[in-house]
Amino acid sequence: MYAQSLNQQVEGTTAPEDAEAAARFQARVDAEERIEPNDWMPAAYRRTLVRQISQHAHSEIVGMLPEGNWITRAPSLRRKAALIAKVQDECGHGMYLYAAAETLGVTREQLVDELLAGKAKYSSIFNYPTLTWADIGAIGWLVDGAAIMNQIPLCRCSFGPYSRAMIRVCKEESFHQRQGYEIMLTLARGTAAQKVMAQDALNRWWWPCLMMFGPPDAQSQHSDASTRWKIKRFSNDALRQKFVDATVPQAHFLGLTLPDPALRFNEATSHWEFGEIDWTEFKQVLAGNGPCNRDRMAARRAAHTSGDWVREAAQAYAAKERARSAAAAGAA
Numbered sequence: 001m002y003a004q005s006l007n008q009q010v011e012g013t014t015a016p017e018d019a020e021a022a023a024r025f026q027a028r029v030d031a032e033e034r035i036e037p038n039d040w041m042p043a044a045y046r047r048t049l050v051r052q053i054s055q056h057a058h059s060e061i062v063g064m065l066p067e068g069n070w071i072t073r074a075p076s077l078r079r080k081a082a083l084i085a086k087v088q089d090e091c092g093h094g095m096y097l098y099a100a101a102e103t104l105g106v107t108r109e110q111l112v113d114e115l116l117a118g119k120a121k122y123s124s125i126f127n128y129p130t131l132t133w134a135d136i137g138a139i140g141w142l143v144d145g146a147a148i149m150n151q152i153p154l155c156r157c158s159f160g161p162y163s164r165a166m167i168r169v170c171k172e173e174s175f176h177q178r179q180g181y182e183i184m185l186t187l188a189r190g191t192a193a194q195k196v197m198a199q200d201a202l203n204r205w206w207w208p209c210l211m212m213f214g215p216p217d218a219q220s221q222h223s224d225a226s227t228r229w230k231i232k233r234f235s236n237d238a239l240r241q242k243f244v245d246a247t248v249p250q251a252h253f254l255g256l257t258l259p260d261p262a263l264r265f266n267e268a269t270s271h272w273e274f275g276e277i278d279w280t281e282f283k284q285v286l287a288g289n290g291p292c293n294r295d296r297m298a299a300r301r302a303a304h305t306s307g308d309w310v311r312e313a314a315q316a317y318a319a320k321e322r323a324r325s326a327a328a329a330g331a332a
């Protein structure tokens with residue numbers, strides 16, 4: 001459940017709603033105009049955006065952990081440099097997204113507090129462990145691949161700051177996806193042991209990646225409103241299917257097997273049909289019981305606490321700068 005306190009604050013930033021304003025708003029959305037932070041918007045639209053954008057930001061930040069885990073153990077200098085750059089990009093994505101959420105009347109501190117208090121969600125995928133180097137390939141290829149599939153349509157989201165942030169994020173995700181696929185290709189064409197490692201990573205990441213797209217359409221409580229508001233352009237199931245259709249041939253090119261005995265190409269629909277997703281596992285991960293939920297939150301809390309002095313120093317510096325500017329303005 002999204003935190004009550006944040007919701008109340010978000011509600012408080014909008015003028016009382018009237019039917020005419022709501023109709024004008026929907027007409028602008030229907031005409032593909034972008035809604036900007038100072039424009040009138042329904043409270044529920046604002047609330048949905050704060051929820052989604054902040055969850056997205058948290059995902060980028062928590063998402064640094066599984067890959068960051070391998071920076072010291074990357075197999076070559078080239079791989080290490082690329083991985084450091086990728087993890088740093090994810091941090092940058094988190095920063096744009098927190099900034100986009102802040103335009104809706106919440107502060108970054110509030111959003112981070114919600115995460116650290118365990119009240120805010122982040123993507124289920126980051127609660128799985130990175131056991132071998134091949135997991136770094138699988139994350140780039142599959143997790144970033146799934147993220148691109150979901151985020152390309154978000155570049156046309158009705159809310160201006162979110163859509164603009166997504167354009168840059170997608171460009172960077174595209175590099176991430178390629179570096180992951182290249183790691184997988186190297187392993188798949190390497191020694192027998194390396195190929196086994198690549199296959200094992202694919203086996204472990206495939207199903208959790210399909211869960212990234214969210215619950216089945218029939219159980220997606222936010223989809224109807226988000227589609228009407230053109231935040232969502234495709235349903236969870238439609239994006240999941242696009243991802244499967246794009247990824248199965250990539251796995252075949254690698255010479256790897258997808259861990260799904262039900263997978264088969266339907267000539268009539270030109271889609272890859274896949275087996276049943278374990279939604280119980282998804283719900284367990286969302287409830288905080290995935291393999292790494294507790295580790296991830298402990299790592300974020302520890303990073304936040306050990307970063308106290310950095311925030312204090314930055315605030316002290318900003319206060320000094322303000323005093324200097326005020327003194328200079330007074331002297332002029």
Ligand code: BYC
Nearest residue numbers: 056059060063090122123124147211212214220221222223
């Ligand atoms: N994990 O009504 P629904 C990256 C929740 S990071 C956790 O369908 P909606 C990367 C959902 O929030 C990329 N929770 O929701 C970073 C809702 O719960 P609440 C991350 C999930 O919003 C580092 C409930 O289930 N991408 O690429 O219409 C390294 C019902 O769902 C998940 C984004 O954040 C999940 N997988 O649709 C490498 C994309 N799925 O809020 C890579 C932006 C659903 O009512 N977000 N839930 O408590 C979205 O596009 C949409 O929010 C979703 C869900 C498609 C995820």
